[in-house]
Amino acid sequence: MEKSNVFFTDFRTKAFGDGLPTKLKNLIRKAGIENLDMDGKFVAIKMHFGEMGNISYLRPNYARAVVDVVKELGGKPFLTDCNTMYPGSRKNALEHLECAWENGFTPLTVGCPIIIGDGLKGTDDIAVPVEGGEYVKEAKIGRAVMDADIFISLTHFKGHEMTGFGGTIKNIGMGCGSRAGKAEQHSSGKPTIVESKCRGCKLCLKECANNGLSFDPETKKTSVTENCVGCGRCLGACNFDAIVFKDRAAIADLNYRMAEYTKAVLDGRPNFHISLIVDVSPNCDCHGENDAPILPNLGMFASFDALALDQACADACLAATPLPGSQLAENMAKADFVDHCDHFSNSRPESEWRTCLDHAAKIGVGSREYELIKVKTRK
Structure with missing residues (x-):
C-alpha cells in the first residue's frame, strides 16, 4: 500500500498572533478537508467529552474550530459519542449530556448540536457488516453515527492502561460502539x-x-x-x-475487535481524522481523574488515513523525552525497571498496542506507511 499523507503542526504561537484554534483550522485545510463535498451533508464529529473529574480531555475550543470549518464548507455538523459500558457519568444519554455540558461542550460553545450516538440507554444501534472481519461479523454501531453522510474523528492522543495508547482507532472503534458493541469488544x-x-x-x-x-x-x-x-x-x-x-477479553483480542469496529464505521463514506498529542495522561479519559502527563505536548496531526495517523502519533511519542515526575519517569527510575523501548509499555507494562495497528493494516483500514508533512501555520 502507498504511503499516506499525515499533516503536522506544533503548538507554538506568536505573541499577539493567531491562537491554537485558528492554527488547527489552518492545519485541517492544508490536509485537504476542503476536498470533501460537505454541502448540505450531515457531518458526525466523533470525540470524547471527558469523564467527570478528568480534565485532560480536549478543550471545546478545538471542537469549535473543526465545527467552524465544516460549516464554512456547507456541512451540517454535530458532535457525537456513544454511551459507556461501565458505570460512570456517561452510561446513558441524560447523564452523558450533563457531563458534556459541565465539561464545557454545549451548542453555544461548540457551535453545533451534541447528539449521543446510541440513544437514551445505549441500545439504539445498527448492525454494520465488517468486510474481511475475522473476529466481528457485524459491529453494533450507534445509529446517529451511521446516519451521518460524512465522518470526522477528533482524537485526544493519550496513554491507555490496556491498549497502550488511546488514539484514532480507539476513538472510532470503541467510541462508536453502542453499549452492546463495547461489551462485544471488551468481553469474552x-x-x-x-x-x-x-x-x-x-x-x-x-x-x-x-x-x-x-x-x-x-x-x-x-x-x-x-x-x-x-x-x-x-x-x-x-x-x-x-x-x-x-x-475481559485478552488485550490482543480487544485490539483486533477494535480495529474491525473502526473499519465498520469508516467503510463506504467520506472520512477525515484529527489527533492532538496534548496532556498525554497515562490512562484513558474515561477515568474520573487524570495523572500528570507522561510526555510533552507534541502537536496536532491530520490525515484521511486513520491508521497512518495513529502510527505517526505513536512514532512522535516514542521519539519524545518523558516528563519528570510522571508515572513513566517514575517507572523508569525504579531499581527493577525493565526497558521495553516503548514509552507506552514502560508506563503501563501490561498494555500492548502493536497488534491493533497490525490488524488494522491487514483488514484494510489504512496504511502504516506515511509521509509526515510539516505545516507552518504560526502567524
Whole structure:
C-alpha cells in the first residue's frame, strides 16, 4: 500500500498572533478537508467529552474550530459519542449530556448540536457488516453515527492502561460502539447479574432476543441462562448497574475487535481524522481523574488515513523525552525497571498496542506507511 499523507503542526504561537484554534483550522485545510463535498451533508464529529473529574480531555475550543470549518464548507455538523459500558457519568444519554455540558461542550460553545450516538440507554444501534472481519461479523454501531453522510474523528492522543495508547482507532472503534458493541469488544463471556443491585424490573428481559435471561417471581431477581450468547443488549436496559461483564477479553483480542469496529464505521463514506498529542495522561479519559502527563505536548496531526495517523502519533511519542515526575519517569527510575523501548509499555507494562495497528493494516483500514508533512501555520 502507498504511503499516506499525515499533516503536522506544533503548538507554538506568536505573541499577539493567531491562537491554537485558528492554527488547527489552518492545519485541517492544508490536509485537504476542503476536498470533501460537505454541502448540505450531515457531518458526525466523533470525540470524547471527558469523564467527570478528568480534565485532560480536549478543550471545546478545538471542537469549535473543526465545527467552524465544516460549516464554512456547507456541512451540517454535530458532535457525537456513544454511551459507556461501565458505570460512570456517561452510561446513558441524560447523564452523558450533563457531563458534556459541565465539561464545557454545549451548542453555544461548540457551535453545533451534541447528539449521543446510541440513544437514551445505549441500545439504539445498527448492525454494520465488517468486510474481511475475522473476529466481528457485524459491529453494533450507534445509529446517529451511521446516519451521518460524512465522518470526522477528533482524537485526544493519550496513554491507555490496556491498549497502550488511546488514539484514532480507539476513538472510532470503541467510541462508536453502542453499549452492546463495547461489551462485544471488551468481553469474552457472558454477563453476570449482581443480585444486590437487581430491582426485578424486568427491563433487561425486553432487550434479550435469545431467552438468555430468566426472572424468578419468588426472589424477584433475574439470572443468566445457558441460552445467553453474550451480545450485551441487556447492559443498556439496566438502569441500576446490576449487569456486568467480568470475563475481559485478552488485550490482543480487544485490539483486533477494535480495529474491525473502526473499519465498520469508516467503510463506504467520506472520512477525515484529527489527533492532538496534548496532556498525554497515562490512562484513558474515561477515568474520573487524570495523572500528570507522561510526555510533552507534541502537536496536532491530520490525515484521511486513520491508521497512518495513529502510527505517526505513536512514532512522535516514542521519539519524545518523558516528563519528570510522571508515572513513566517514575517507572523508569525504579531499581527493577525493565526497558521495553516503548514509552507506552514502560508506563503501563501490561498494555500492548502493536497488534491493533497490525490488524488494522491487514483488514484494510489504512496504511502504516506515511509521509509526515510539516505545516507552518504560526502567524
